Amino acid sequence: MLTRYPERFGALFCTIPLIDMRRYTKLLAGASWLAEYGHPDNAEEWKWLKT
Numbered sequence: 001m002l003t004r005y006p007e008r009f010g011a012l013f014c015t016i017p018l019i020d021m022r023r024y025t026k027l028l029a030g031a032s033w034l035a036e037y038g039h040p041d042n043a044e045e046w047k048w049l050k051t
Contacts, residue, residue: 002014002019018033022040022046023040024037024040025039
């Protein structure tokens with residue numbers, strides 16, 4: 001919600017900050033999430049990820 005509508009928030013307390021879907025695979029546990037989210041370097045999967 002924050003990334004889509006930042007004007008609606010004065011602050012955000014994010015307990016699980018997975019907001020960078022373009023580079024999440026570079027995080028420590030990022031590789032383990034590929035099956036769930038898809039790979040951002042794959043054009044078809046990135047198209048779905050950015051929606």
